[in-house]
Amino acid sequence: MRVEFQSRNCDIAPKFRQHAEPRIEALENFFDRISDVRITLSAQRAWRTVEITLEADGLLLRAEERTNDELASFDKALDRLERQLRRYRERAQDHVKNRTPFRKVAGEELPEAQEQPESAETELPPEALEDIEILRTKTHSLKPMTPEEAALQMELLGHDFFVFFDGQSEQVEVVYRRRDGGYGLIEPSLG
Secondary structure, eight states: EEEEEEEESSSOOOHHHHHHHHHHHGGTTTTTEEEEEEEEEEEEEEEEEEEEEETTTEEEEEEEESSHHHHHHHHHHHHHHHHHHHHHHHHHHHHSOOOOOOEETTTEEEEOOOOOOOOOGGGGOOHHHHHHHOOOOOOOOEEOOHHHHHHHHHHHHOEEEEEEEEEEEEEEEEEOOOOOEEEEEEEEOOO
């Protein structure tokens, strides 16, 4: 397991490393295939934010906490990460026992996307495009997975949507959380 420390707007004290390293190594008791762990410490005024990102066998978990003490932030983030690992193990075991097709829920097929004709109303005026500013760009490596695995990954990250590469259809797809608590799947196609 590779552990990497990063900092933003502050220095990482040896005390922080001595506190963090044995606790991170203890995570292997929860999941033995952890390959990378990245701990990012950032300071903003009196706040200390600790973000822990863990990669294990294609699974990506992330926890972030902010307090006025970096050790307390680390401990809270680590607790969240441990809960995520436990939840993943339980769901993975349940998933193997109760396999249900993602595309069929209670005997219903998911509705096909409605074709909408292009019109001038759907295009943005040029002045509206000038106001749009991309503030942050993230890279995301796409690994082949099923929609069920993508939904699980989305839940573990605490996001509302997840972009993934479907190994069966060999397309990039998006799974998202619906307001009613269910999941949706977007299968993009070039129009």
